[in-house]
Amino acid sequence: MDAGRLARTLSRIAHEIVERHPDLQRTALVGVRTRGVPIARRLVQAISASEKRVPKLGALDITLYRDDLTTMAPNPVVRGTDIPFSIDGVTVILVDDVLFTGRTVRAALDELIDFGRPSRIELAVLVDRGHRELPIRADYAGKTITTARGESVQVQLQEQDGCDRVLLLEPEAPAAKPKRGRK
């Protein structure tokens, strides 16, 4: 997926969000660190281009809620959560780059619920690559692709990687790069 395609995909998701939630003031987009955050910011920008009302924007760091923390070495970096508004009664749309096993979303749901009681939580992702390990689905998916488990989907964004694109990478030889997070 190249930069143009990525931009069109985001603008389509933004339109879907506006269509489903006319009351944008009671809506918040919360990006999951790290790449969910710039994607959420772009979605808010896209919405503000056509609408007068703009949803709130937050960031969620799920490191402290991971279910595989005790098996990870070294410790992942904690980058901080930033939700500067009350989420009580608000529709929260979680935003992430890739939906894979669903475990990140599980952690994000747990964390979000510690902040209050949203009226509804939805999920928007740029890429849904399948292989779910939990009963979780996306409400907005930019693109659904079929992948092999060993492959990896890499989203690169201008803000962090210097360019906009989505790559599907072949599985690497385990000797060259041991799977992250497992000992």
Add this chain to the structure above:
Amino acid sequence: MSLFPHRHLLGIEPLAPAEILSILDTAESMKEILDRPIKKVPTLRGKTVVNLFYEASTRTRSSFEVAERVLSADSLSIATATSSTTKGETLLDTAWNLEAMKPDMIIIRHASSGAPHFLAQHCRPSIVNAGDGAHEHPTQALLDALTLRQRKGRLQGLRVAIVGDLLHSRVARSNLWLLTKLGADVILCGPPTLVPPGIEALAPVTHRIDEACEGADAIMMLRVQRERMSGGYFPSSREYHVRFGLTEARVQRAKKDVVVLHPGPMNRGVEIATEVADGPYSVILDQVTNGVAIRMAVLYLLLGGQSEVQA
């Protein structure tokens, strides 16, 4: 690369500058949890931490306890006044017995320098030094550095005066290590009877508080540790205050945006005047909040992931 490749936190002296910064950055990220409606994250669920305090403590112990609760660790606090220590049990026997209860970490404060290092050699759990004699108090130095960095935006090149009872102060030693490692300019000040011999090799020493305060970005006051003083180090508290107490007039000699730190508990009217302690440049209560954040970061970095370091 690991953020913090250690199993214990025994002091600041053995740490690399990058490791110190990764503790400060982690604490900065975790501080936000304390402002949430539910101040709890499940990170250390199922981990057990023992707080073993052989000396009196309000701030350090309660802030470790808060940090443990926020991260969902189970904790157990032992006040030695009501424990078998009073029946003559040795430190090592106490530690072995606690170890048999399978804790993941022991946080220890002890009147003898080196007590945490001794436990680290003989016990399996991670050991955190919460103050050992006149040696080190690493989490205090870390929270002081976090407070300074928040106020000044940097540590590099700051002029910091450390004033008071240098002889008995573990806070002074840990801060001296930390600040010099991160490039601050430290000046030490205390009465000649309370300056340990040889410390001038680490930072310049003066016996005049006015000189120490001159142009300072930060003034760190140390508590006069009467409980550790057996002889007459100075004639009277009043005399100490006149010669070495931080007064409004002395603060005026420092930079306009100076901050005043004190590790607590304060002896008002001895090392610090009340109007300074409650003044606008005082960051003493910020230090306490940052203390919880620093201790959360230390718990997370030592217990959060799977340990790579086996020794």
